[in-house]
Amino acid sequence: NAGVTQTPKFQVLKTGQSMTLQCAQDMNHEYMSWYRQDPGMGLRLIHYSVGAGITDQGEVPNGYNVSRSTTEDFPLRLLSAAPSQTSVYFCASSYQAASGSGANVLTFGAGSRLTVL
Amino acid sequence: GENVEQHPSTLSVQEGDSAVIKCTYSDSASNYFPWYKQELGKRPQLIIDIRSNVGEKKDQRIAVTLNKTAKHFSLHITETQPEDSAVYFCAAISGFQKLVFGTGTRLLVSP
16 A cells, blocks of 8 residues: 655756656545645645546646546646746645545645756 | 634744644634644644534644634644654645645754
């Protein structure tokens, strides 16, 4: 049971390049999400998914695309990288903590550090 | 949408002292409030959570209190140890599965 696996761990891009951050979970969690972490700004939600075929925007979705073709995978695509997208990206998955409560417990991946020059 | 404010941004204590981190939230419909701990270079990990039908929850040296009327919740760490040094994040759930985080508190416990 690997939990949430993110690749790559580190990536350097030039402005304008595109790339995909991969995220996979083997816990059969319905819910998956992507956060970015910047100094002094905490964790900000980029996109999330409540199940295969369903995605929605978070707080900071501009410049990113996601898709959820399977329960296991939730890739994050940077269409045209900008220096403002330099950050640490965390993928997370979650389950319904208790029936009817609407609560979730997030399991995070190890993070992907992206630098855009 | 939900907005979560967290204070202080940094907190320094001596080993054995207590530490308190406070958060306020804006959406009165929020019903789940977790706390995550992130050690340097590591991923955030859940340490304790509380739901809106409970006022206080304890787990050994850590406790969380919730005041729904005032829309604030706090993390209490007693008998702090150097290994408690980390960044702590509070969060609140807004809408369907949208967990909104505070900006974090860097806790430093000095021996």
